Amino acid sequence: MSVTLPPTPRGRLxxxxxxxxxxLALAVAGTAAAVVLSTAPDAQAAAVPAPSPLDVQxxxxxxxxxxxxxxxxxxNGTLIGPNRLYGTLPSEASGRxxxxxxxxxxxxxxxxxxxxxxxxxxxxLPDNAAGTGRDADIDLRVNGNSLxxxxxxxxxxxYYGGYPFNNNPxxxxxxxxxxxxxxxxxxxxxxxTKVRLQVSSxxxxxxxxxxLADFEQxxxxxxxxxxxxxxxxxxxxxxxxxxxxxxxxxxxxxxxxTQGKEVYIPQGTFQVRDHIIVDKVTLRGAGPWYSxxxxxxxxxxxxxxxxxxxxxxxxxxxxxxxxxxxxIGDIRERVDNDQVNAIGGAMSDSVVDNVWMQHTKCGxxxxxxxxxxxxxxxxxxxQTADGVNxxxxxxxxxxxxxxxxxxxxxxxxxxxxxxPNVNNKxxxxxxxxxxLANNIVTYGGRDITISDNVMSDTITNGGGLHxxxxxxxxxxxxxxxxxxxxxxxxxxxxxxxxxxxxxxxxVGAIWFSGLNEPINATINITDSEVLDSSYAxxxxxxxxxxxxxxxxIRIDGAGTYALQIQAPGTASFTNVTxxxxxxxxxxxxxxxxxxxxxxxxxxxxxxxxxxxxxxTWPDPVWTxxxxxxxxxxPxxxPxxxPxxxPxxxPxADTGxxxxxxxxxxxGHADVYGAGNAVDxxxxxxxxxxxxAFPQSITVxxxxxxxxxxxxxxxxxxxxxxxxxxxxxxxxxxxGPYNTLKASANYTFNPSSGNTATISLDGTEVRYxxxxxxxxxxxxxxxxxxxxxxxx
Numbered sequence: 001m002s003v004t005l006p007p008t009p010r011g012r013l014x015x016x017x018x019x020x021x022x023x024l025a026l027a028v029a030g031t032a033a034a035v036v037l038s039t040a041p042d043a044q045a046a047a048v049p050a051p052s053p054l055d056v057q058x059x060x061x062x063x064x065x066x067x068x069x070x071x072x073x074x075x076n077g078t079l080i081g082p083n084r085l086y087g088t089l090p091s092e093a094s095g096r097x098x099x100x101x102x103x104x105x106x107x108x109x110x111x112x113x114x115x116x117x118x119x120x121x122x123x124x125l126p127d128n129a130a131g132t133g134r135d136a137d138i139d140l141r142v143n144g145n146s147l148x149x150x151x152x153x154x155x156x157x158x159y160y161g162g163y164p165f166n167n168n169p170x171x172x173x174x175x176x177x178x179x180x181x182x183x184x185x186x187x188x189x190x191x192x193t194k195v196r197l198q199v200s201s202x203x204x205x206x207x208x209x210x211x212l213a214d215f216e217q218x219x220x221x222x223x224x225x226x227x228x229x230x231x232x233x234x235x236x237x238x239x240x241x242x243x244x245x246x247x248x249x250x251x252x253x254x255x256x257x258t259q260g261k262e263v264y265i266p267q268g269t270f271q272v273r274d275h276i277i278v279d280k281v282t283l284r285g286a287g288p289w290y291s292x293x294x295x296x297x298x299x300x301x302x303x304x305x306x307x308x309x310x311x312x313x314x315x316x317x318x319x320x321x322x323x324x325x326x327x328i329g330d331i332r333e334r335v336d337n338d339q340v341n342a343i344g345g346a347m348s349d350s351v352v353d354n355v356w357m358q359h360t361k362c363g364x365x366x367x368x369x370x371x372x373x374x375x376x377x378x379x380x381x382x383q384t385a386d387g388v389n390x391x392x393x394x395x396x397x398x399x400x401x402x403x404x405x406x407x408x409x410x411x412x413x414x415x416x417x418x419x420p421n422v423n424n425k426x427x428x429x430x431x432x433x434x435x436l437a438n439n440i441v442t443y444g445g446r447d448i449t450i451s452d453n454v455m456s457d458t459i460t461n462g463g464g465l466h467x468x469x470x471x472x473x474x475x476x477x478x479x480x481x482x483x484x485x486x487x488x489x490x491x492x493x494x495x496x497x498x499x500x501x502x503x504x505x506x507v508g509a510i511w512f513s514g515l516n517e518p519i520n521a522t523i524n525i526t527d528s529e530v531l532d533s534s535y536a537x538x539x540x541x542x543x544x545x546x547x548x549x550x551x552x553i554r555i556d557g558a559g560t561y562a563l564q565i566q567a568p569g570t571a572s573f574t575n576v577t578x579x580x581x582x583x584x585x586x587x588x589x590x591x592x593x594x595x596x597x598x599x600x601x602x603x604x605x606x607x608x609x610x611x612x613x614x615x616t617w618p619d620p621v622w623t624x625x626x627x628x629x630x631x632x633x634p635x636x637x638p639x640x641x642p643x644x645x646p647x648x649x650p651x652a653d654t655g656x657x658x659x660x661x662x663x664x665x666x667g668h669a670d671v672y673g674a675g676n677a678v679d680x681x682x683x684x685x686x687x688x689x690x691x692a693f694p695q696s697i698t699v700x701x702x703x704x705x706x707x708x709x710x711x712x713x714x715x716x717x718x719x720x721x722x723x724x725x726x727x728x729x730x731x732x733x734x735g736p737y738n739t740l741k742a743s744a745n746y747t748f749n750p751s752s753g754n755t756a757t758i759s760l761d762g763t764e765v766r767y768x769x770x771x772x773x774x775x776x777x778x779x780x781x782x783x784x785x786x787x788x789x790x791x
Contacts, residue, residue: 047071048082050095051531053432053456056492060430060454061403065216066114071097074109074194078102080209084534084622086460086499089124089209092177092435094457096495098124098211107141107198108210112191116215118289120182121197122406124209127158127174131167133332136204141196142189149200150183152208155332156359156382159408162681163436164334172680175459176435178211178406180358180381184289188217221267221286222324228262228284229255231270239268241294246272249293257281265291265325272305273297275339278347279310279317285325288356288379296330302338305329306360309345312369312393316346326356334361334384334408342380346370353377362386363404368393369419375399384408387431392473393419404431410462411455416444416480417473425449437462439496444474447484456494461507463539464496464530467523468513470542470671475516486523497559498534502675502684504662505617506535508564514543515670519569522547532557532623536564536588537578537606540595545569550576555606558582559620562606565589573607574600582621587611616662616700656680657707657788658768662700667692669780677786682713682754685784688772695781696771699788704733704764706790712746712770713785714754722749723777729758731765740765743773754784762790 047069053060054067071079081090081097090096099108128134133155140147156179160171189195195215199208224230231237235252237245249265249272256263257280265285269292276283276293285291297303305327309317327342342357343364352375357363363380366373368391380387380402387404390397394414404411411431414421421444431439431453439455441462442448455464465488468474469481476483488510496509509530512519523545530537530553537555541564548571555562555578562578568591578586589595589611599607658678665674667689674697676684688695701707710729714720725748729741740763746756768788772781 047079047097050082050097051494052095053430053454053492053494056454059428059452059490059492061401061428063403063430065120065214066116067212067214068110069095069097069212070099070108070210071095073099074111075099075107077106077108077210082622084495084498087173087175089177092175092433092459093211094122094432096457098209100207100209101199102202102207104199104202107196109194109196110213110215112189112193112195112215114191114215114217115188116185116217117188118182118184118218119195119213119215120180121213122178122180122211123152124157124177124179124211125152125154125205126207127154127169129169131158131160131169133158134205136208137200138208139198139200140183141198142185143194144196147185148183150181152181153179159334162684164336167333176408180406182289184218218289219287221290223286224264224266225262225284228264229259230264230266232266232268237270239266239270241269241271243271244273244295245270246274246276250276253278253281253283256283265293267291269294271295274303275306275308275344277308277310277345278320278322280319282321282323283307283325284321284323287324288326288354291325292328293325294328294330302335302340304331304340304360306339306341307343308339309347309350309370312346312367316348316370318348318350320347320350321353322351322355323353324355326358327360328356328358329360331359331361331384336385341365347373350374351376356381358382362389364388365391366394366397367391368395371395371397373397376401378402380404380407382406386413387411388413390414390421390424392417393421394424395420395422396424398425398427399429400425400427402429404429405433407434408436410434410437410441411439412441413438414442414445414448415471415474417471418478418480420479421445421448423447425451426453428452430454433457433459434462435459438466439464439493441466441468442482442486443468443471444480444482445486446479447486449487451487451489451491454492454494455496458496458498458509458534460498461500461502462498463507463511464493464509465491466511466513467519469516469519470513481517482519482521482523484521486521488524489526489528491528492531493529493533494531496530496533497536497539500675502671502673502679504675504678506560506564506620508536508539509533510537511539511541512545512548512569513541514545514567516543518544518546520546522549524549524551525553526551528553530555533559534622535559535620536561538562539564539566540569541566543567548572550574553577556580557623559622560618561588561612562586563589565591565595565611567591568594570596570598572598572600573603575602576606577603578605580623581605583612583618585612589613590615655789657701657705657790658699658786661702664698666696677783680785682784683715683717685715685782687778688781690780692780694771694773696769697781697783697786698767698769699786701766701768701788704766705788706762706764707731707768707788708760708762708791709789710758710760710768711785711787711789712756712758712783713787714748714782715784716750716754720748720750720754721777722747723775724748725772725776725781726774727770727772727781729760730769730771731763732767732769733765737767737769738763
């Protein structure tokens, strides 16, 4: 979710709070949906079979292409994956596997299963040292003969650091590795044709990683409707893209509105450097493969191509149709305040139909109030933030039959900030590989429907399906909280949920949060499949969720638990079955009777009494479509003879012992979880529950360590005024906590780095705890880094 950041007295950065075998043909009780592996040619790379999100019958978007995964194609390249570990190249690949080509002559070769005259392929090139990306070419060969050289680039990928990220390769947290490009063959190739992507040179890029290819038969261009205004012949827009056509297309749109005529974009690529404002007009093209709007202002980078309704505070727009063209931008970074989305503003009683949106910040960020808006039959690819966000008072609106892949944030989102979202629907969509956050989410909202969708391959800091009272402006006082009846029916989730790099534990495939206030509504989760979840299948956290009703749910494969309960609530379960759960006890619940379960008939595999409550989070066991952990290759050479005499003195611990270690807390505000205090990034921070001293944070060092020095930090930004926090330091090995340093005042001053150092006597502790009782700068404990050293 892209967020505009107002200044705050805390100087805070709004960062995401987040973050066995598997049947290959699965039928859900009460539904006809099934997941079946596509037949694939033999590959030299021994890929692991994994269910495809495009093979779910009767759910998700009806797409015009046939998809083939590189790992199942003929290749002399190197298989990478399966691996879901955040920050690794295969973790962001479809099915968590891909093929890397790193030498001249290496290739991936697909065999067409249906006639096609065009292809889109998803790939990754390495970044360059400056972080601006590299350009290269890869050969496209047909039945062994060279057809063309296809340009590829990494300039739209590779982000670093903390939210909202940067393009500095020297920073931490590299991610968003992949991009997509499309090309037409010039003729229709019959089924059985062999289409090869082959490396001809490694001079511009040392490697080319191929994830997948989508082959389609693109229809002929759509002609100009009778009586329509033509942006080229009538208004002089340049179809070659050499000249800026913004003003001329805007003039055509304005004339179409006043004359009551459609406006036609013929074949061509049009340079557009600012918003085209539409109201009471139809803007249509020759088809998204033929009519392309692109561009960005060369001097003011906050201005770029986009088709926008008038903003709501200017009256909004209505009766708009956008149809049969592409908006392919040039956005290479994420700046949340920039309005550089493909579609935006407010549009009531309006339709977006068959529009291709790529390389913009968001596909469509719609700011209400607005009513009766529909996106359908569209493709949203390679965004730096959300695919779609219905923000602030969007009502009776829909996204349907739309394909979303490789967004930089939530795939499809509704955010009822300060103004209610009511009666909106996300139906029959396929949402794959959101690089951050959730496939589909509603933050607040009344009478919301999320049904008949397919969600797969969540990467980090989110789940597949999320229903939450989270983010600013979501509360019952303004009527924006989750309320009424939320319906989530006939959805399929595949490899959904993942590790949250702030929280340091897994987020479930389907998860609920009452962070701002408890959820008190009817939430019907029915007739759905939850397959091969990366962590838990179902997850509650951050405040109570009441009114959950699970009916006809099949859970097959979960990396940790069937249910991960970290918050109270009430839920009923009927005909909910779970198999292939990694943990022997399928429920983790440390809130005890605070979570009330009512069982109906037909349940199996997910319930245990007592549940597990370990205080630690297990490593996930990823089934990867039937092979636990994926394939492994044993070493071919045995290790050398081990030393017969162990060293007399073990090596000393060096560096920060706390960084990256498991951490717990007494509570936190908003998205400022305890994981921020051990992530090695001083610009992110933990903030405890407000107005509720004492508050504590505890880090598990993994083993007893002789801690002699603790360094505490707050963000170095000057916006953080000087403050004094009162705290004590405690420690434990396995038993009760002992005081290592009595309560004292520690001053954090930005002029001296906002750092406080506490010396200790070296008592060995495994668990290191800070307990805060006061803060002169804010009514909560605040800490950006907790560092522990043995010297």
